[in-house]
Amino acid sequence: MVQLYENGKSRAAIVEEYGLTASALDRWIKQAQTSGSFKEKDNRSSDKNELMALRKVNQRLKMEVDILKQAALIMGRK
Numbered sequence: 263m264v265q266l267y268e269n270g271k272s273r274a275a276i277v278e279e280y281g282l283t284a285s286a287l288d289r290w291i292k293q294a295q296t297s298g299s300f301k302e303k304d305n306r307s308s309d310k311n312e313l314m315a316l317r318k319v320n321q322r323l324k325m326e327v328d329i330l331k332q333a334a335l336i337m338g339r340k
Contacts, residue, residue: 263287264294 266276267287277284306314 264290267291 263276263280263282267273273284273287276282277287
């Protein structure tokens with residue numbers, strides 16, 4: 263689709279012919295022009311990657327806290 267657009271076919275013609283939404287085609291064109299890839303991970307900003315990493319660490323730390331709370335309850339009973 264992107265190659266058709268780059269070869270001169272109009273957006274409207276591509277959208278109509280292939281039953282796409284204009285926003286999907288625009289997103290694909292932008293991805294092809296910025297990173298050359300259509301994979302989501304290749305098109306994320308560095309801020310988005312950092313946020314995802316921090317959320318993952320936060321989730322792991324919450325699990326560790328829950329485990330320690332359970333261990334404290336068990337040790338307190340003995």
